[in-house]
Amino acid sequence: MIRLATPDVDDTDIAAVVAVLRCGTLVQATRVREFERRAAAVIGAAEAVAVSNCTSALQLALLAIGVGPGDRVAVPSFSWPATANVVVLCGAEPVFVDIERETNGMDPDALEAAFATHDRIKAVLPVHAFGAMARMSAITTLAARHGAFVIEDAACALGAEREGRGAGTWGGIGCFSFHPRKAVTTGEGGVAVTADAAIARRIRALRNHGLDPDSATPEFIAPGYNMRLTEFQAALGLTQLAKLDRILEHRRRLARRYTELLAGAPVVTPAEPPGVRHVFQSYVVLLPCDLAPRRASLIATLRGRGVETTIGTHHLPLTTYFRQRYRYRPGDFPVTDDVFSRALTLPLHTGLAESDQVTVAEALRAAL
Ligand SMILES: Cc1ncc(COP(=O)(O)O)c(C=O)c1O
Known part of the structure; x- marks a missing residue:
C-alpha cells in the first residue's frame, strides 16, 4: 500500500528519544526549553510555548486572551474540527466564515460580512489549510479595524510564507502541530508562538496546572491544565526540526x-x-x-x-x-x-x- 503519510523518523531521532528514556527525566525540563528556543527561531517568533498538541495550543491561546462566555470567534467553515471545538470549549460561540478557492482559507470578504452581521467577535482564527497560507494581510487589517485579536491556526503550515512573512507570525498568537501527519513530528505535540511576553507567560501557566512560570517558589496563579510536552517528545522535536x-x-x-x-x-x-x-x-x-x-x-x-x-x-x-x-x-x-x-x-x-x-x-x- 502506498501510504498517505508516514513520519520521517530515522536512527538519529530514535537515539535522541532513547537517550532521554535512559536518563530518567521524562517530564518538561531542559529539552522542552531547548525545543521551544529552536521552534521560536525556526518560526521567527520571540516566544514559543510547547504543549501537548495544537488543539491545546489553540485552546490556551483563546483562554490567554480572555475569550469566554458571551464572546464570538470567527473561524473558517473548512478545517479540522479542533479549530471550532476549542471555541466552544472556552464557552464562546464560533462564527463560521466561508473559504476562498485560491487558498482554501478564510475569505476576507466573507469575514467582512461576518463582522457586519455579528457583534462581539473578540478573535479571528484563520487556518492555513493544507500548508498554504490564508490571505493574512487582508484578514489582519479587517480584524484590527474591528478590534479583534488574531490567532493563526498554523497546525499544517510550519515553514509556510506569504509576502516573505512566516505562518504564525502575522497574528498575536500562532499555533502549530507536531502530529505524525505533519512535516515534522513529536508523536503528539504543539507550540504556541507569540511576540507578547505576558501572553506567553499566561499560556505557560495554563499548560502547567496554573503554576507561575517566573516564581522561584510554587505559586498557583490560575486554574490550569496539564498540557505539557514530555522530554522525550522534545528530544524528538529537536532532531526533527534539524531536518x-x-x-x-x-x-x-x-x-x-x-x-x-x-x-x-x-x-x-x-x-x-x-x-x-x-x-x-x-x-x-x-x-x-x-x-x-x-x-x-x-x-x-x-x-x-x-x-x-x-x-x-x-x-x-x-x-x-x-x-x-x-x-x-x-x-x-x-x-x-x-x-x-x-x-x-x-x-x-x-x-x-x-x-x-x-x-x-x-x-x-x-x-x-
Ligand atoms: C487545521 C488544524 N487545526 C488543528 C489541528 C489539531 O492539531 P493536533 O492534532 O496537534 O491537536 C489540526 C490537526 O490536524 C489541523 O489540521
Missing part, C-alpha cells in the same frame, strides 16, 4: 512532480500563487463536480489498487454537532460545500519514491 528545511524542500519537489504527472487529467491541482510558499502538508486535488457524489467509491477503488487517499478536511457547519446546534444547511457556505465535496488528498511523504508517484497518478487517472 525541517530538507523535508520541506523534499515535499515541495514531490508536489511539483504530482502537478506534472497530473497535467491534462480532469482534476484541479493545488496552486502556489506568487508570493506564497506552500509547504504541502497535504497535496489536495479537486475532482470534477460530477464525480463528487462518488468520491467514497473512488477512494475505495484507489485503495484496491494499493493507493491510500482521503478527503481534504471537514465541512465544520455540517458536522453533526454544529449542524444540529445551529441548523446549518447546504448552501449556507457555498464555496466550502463545493471544495469539501470534491477534495481528494494524495499520498505525500519523504518515503515516497518516484515510481510511487507514477503509480498514484496512473491509478487516479484510471479511476477517474
Whole structure:
C-alpha cells in the first residue's frame, strides 16, 4: 500500500528519544526549553510555548486572551474540527466564515460580512489549510479595524510564507502541530508562538496546572491544565526540526512532480500563487463536480489498487454537532460545500519514491 503519510523518523531521532528514556527525566525540563528556543527561531517568533498538541495550543491561546462566555470567534467553515471545538470549549460561540478557492482559507470578504452581521467577535482564527497560507494581510487589517485579536491556526503550515512573512507570525498568537501527519513530528505535540511576553507567560501557566512560570517558589496563579510536552517528545522535536528545511524542500519537489504527472487529467491541482510558499502538508486535488457524489467509491477503488487517499478536511457547519446546534444547511457556505465535496488528498511523504508517484497518478487517472 502506498501510504498517505508516514513520519520521517530515522536512527538519529530514535537515539535522541532513547537517550532521554535512559536518563530518567521524562517530564518538561531542559529539552522542552531547548525545543521551544529552536521552534521560536525556526518560526521567527520571540516566544514559543510547547504543549501537548495544537488543539491545546489553540485552546490556551483563546483562554490567554480572555475569550469566554458571551464572546464570538470567527473561524473558517473548512478545517479540522479542533479549530471550532476549542471555541466552544472556552464557552464562546464560533462564527463560521466561508473559504476562498485560491487558498482554501478564510475569505476576507466573507469575514467582512461576518463582522457586519455579528457583534462581539473578540478573535479571528484563520487556518492555513493544507500548508498554504490564508490571505493574512487582508484578514489582519479587517480584524484590527474591528478590534479583534488574531490567532493563526498554523497546525499544517510550519515553514509556510506569504509576502516573505512566516505562518504564525502575522497574528498575536500562532499555533502549530507536531502530529505524525505533519512535516515534522513529536508523536503528539504543539507550540504556541507569540511576540507578547505576558501572553506567553499566561499560556505557560495554563499548560502547567496554573503554576507561575517566573516564581522561584510554587505559586498557583490560575486554574490550569496539564498540557505539557514530555522530554522525550522534545528530544524528538529537536532532531526533527534539524531536518525541517530538507523535508520541506523534499515535499515541495514531490508536489511539483504530482502537478506534472497530473497535467491534462480532469482534476484541479493545488496552486502556489506568487508570493506564497506552500509547504504541502497535504497535496489536495479537486475532482470534477460530477464525480463528487462518488468520491467514497473512488477512494475505495484507489485503495484496491494499493493507493491510500482521503478527503481534504471537514465541512465544520455540517458536522453533526454544529449542524444540529445551529441548523446549518447546504448552501449556507457555498464555496466550502463545493471544495469539501470534491477534495481528494494524495499520498505525500519523504518515503515516497518516484515510481510511487507514477503509480498514484496512473491509478487516479484510471479511476477517474
Ligand atoms: C487545521 C488544524 N487545526 C488543528 C489541528 C489539531 O492539531 P493536533 O492534532 O496537534 O491537536 C489540526 C490537526 O490536524 C489541523 O489540521
